[in-house]
Amino acid sequence: MPVSPTSASRVLILIATYNERENIPTLLESVFAHVDADVLLIDDSSPDGTGEIADAIARTEPRLHVVHREGKQGVASAHVLGFRHALDHGYDAMVEMDADFSHPPEDLPRLLEASRRADVVLGSRAVPGGAILGRSRTRNLLTRLGCAYARTVLALGVRDCTGGFRCTTRAALEIIDWSRVTSQGYGFQLELNRAWTLAGARFEELPIRFPDRRAGTSKMTTSILVESLLVVLRLRFGLIPSALKSQVRRATPAH
Template sequence: MEIPADLGRVLVIIPTYNERENIEDITRRVREATPSVDVLVVDDNSPDGTGDLADALAEADERVKVLHRTGKSGLGTAYIAGFRWAAEHGYDVMVEMDADGSHQPEELPRLLSALEDADLVIGARWVPGGRVRNWPKRREALSRGANTYARLILGIPIHDATGGYRAFRAATLDKIGLDGVNSRGYCFQIDLALRALREGLRVVEVPITFVDRAHGVSKMSRDVVAESMWRVTEWGVNDRLDRLRARR
């Protein structure tokens, strides 16, 4: 499937922290699946040398770029740094993709094609046609439960609001604004989707196959889960209070 030419310049942003075992393969697959896109590796000073390997990949391929950060500061801030870099360098579309191979680069053309009629496209696991492979049942239950909770308390029509495989138009990020985004972990994904919906933008979910990582260690932790639950609950409660005040 060809990428629509009218989308303009596309940048795939891949945050990394200790992903040396994965970054070369995922970069290669992105370049093979979508030769016309560029890749930006945002490395948080990985102790395992991921940043050095990314630099070597960039030297061998002019479409691979690297943004080095001084330390591990969370997924959300890594993506925001990538978004800002993309805006400074004139990209029209920004794609979020994990480094661990859970997001299939071969599915990227479908996400980008869907962006022709949308402002934000989310690669979704929990919609018809979406699948998960090799994930522990506990993680699957946690993800399904978190997304159901977010959908109900926030009143949003999205089934995979925590999904991290997504494509934004640059204009979408401009409209929702990034200055007020404080989320660091996986609730960052919910935050941006919620902001897009509140701005009246069109958010579309495209089914994907999510594959658990084969190498390395997941960044999911109790602190990440706790932050997500707390922030989503806060957003939901504040939204209800705002609606009650508006009725008075």
């Protein structure tokens, strides 16, 4: 697919939250200090008051829009809602980032600059210069083996195939049928990267240093990891329908 020759002028940053009250004020301050962009914060009824804190900030920060959802609906559906919001409101690109400072706000300008020459830009832990900090060797090894497995089975165009720090251009968003995206957890990232790879999207990976969260607790569970491994096989054997729009699927060679 063609790469847009110009840099994004209207950018939406998506932050999905659940129990992130310790991080949100500082994170938003840092995001707005580094980029001129709007922020869509989607909170799943955090019992720790994250949503209320975000509302208070939004009253004096017009670039912040807060969406409250009933119950814990999960990060994948929050991201789909964010992608649709970006398309419906005329944004040129959307950046997804975590609320726990695992995705450094100071790297946002680099991702946006790279979107001039790529459809999908990833802050990558798996390219030279990238690293995962503060984790055991065993956990790092499992992450790398899991990505190598998915990349090989699905012939993905990225090395960090489950990375969630991503800038996607409008052109890349428009070829996805968001009603067809069904995976959760890491499987959500795999499903999208598979679709963009099949469509011939141009990826670029920028090295980032990925630290453990500063505050709060991780949302990752063993069940999410197992589900992601199963998603790889389902995608490979066509048990999960392609997320590409029908006209794009017809023009895409089978893999």
